[in-house]
Amino acid sequence: MKNSILIIFLGITTLLFSQQKSPKDLEREARNDVREGNELYNQLKFKEAEIAYKKALDKNPNYAKASYNLGNTIYQQNKNKEAVFQYNLAEKTLPDKMSKAEIFHNKGNSFMKEKQYDKAVAAYKNSMRNNSKDEETRYNLAMAQELLKNQQNKDNKDKKDDNKDNKNKDQKDKKGGDKDKKDEKDKDQNKGKDKEDDKGDPKKDKDEPQNQNQKPRPNQLSPEQMKQLLEAMNNEENKTQKKLNAQKARGQKIKQEKDW
DSSP, rough: OOOHHHHHHHHHHHHHHHHHOOOOHHHHHHHHHHHHHHHHTTOOOOHHHHHHHHHHHOTTOOOHHHHHHHHHHHHTTOOOOHHHHHHHHHHOOOOOOHHHHHHHHHHHHHHTTTTTTHHHHHHHHHHHOOOTOHHHHHHHHHHHHHHHHHHHHHHHHHHHHHHHHHHHHHHHHHHEEEEEEEEHHHHHHHHHOOOOOHOOTTTTTTTOOOOOOOOOOTTTTHHHHHHHHHHHHHHHHHHHHHHHHHHHHOOOOOOOOOOO
């Protein structure tokens, strides 16, 4: 019982002591946490750095550098949606336009990884509004706009192809129905004729197969056309991949805010 009372007393004492810390003390501790996070980040220990930055924000929720650095650390772990969320929070605390330009640039990179090219375009444009001289952002914006255009063209083409396939299917179904009716009518007419022919020609082989000309189905591609279509698709995919590789080579702007 005495031990329990002692533990409770120590807990209350610790709590009261922590509550007595001045804002300056908390700011100093938060700054130390950011320094620790920066060191871990430079060692590529992103998970540990994330913990350090979160500790700093617990002590000072409005700590702009901790908030921005946390976004970069999350981004480096390929958690793109979480990184965008954190960048949005950091944007509200960063005062200068240059830092905001970097935030929007990194947001654009996150959207590019998710192939959300429309959002990437918007993010890069916001970055350029805050820093119109950034050539790296200008390059990424052009890349995002081109990829968005390709994406939209592909979506439109797929939609047209689907509509065309549905239209052709309806036409084939209609032709098939008309053909079935005609075949049934011809069959009835030929049935009586075959009986008369059989009577007049006892040597006729009833099992003799009829020669039917097989007509190609509508819209059926020849082997050469199929080959050309596949080559065109492969060329388009290779172009897009090369552009993405170029973006990866030039599009990474992750700059940590120092605090020492």
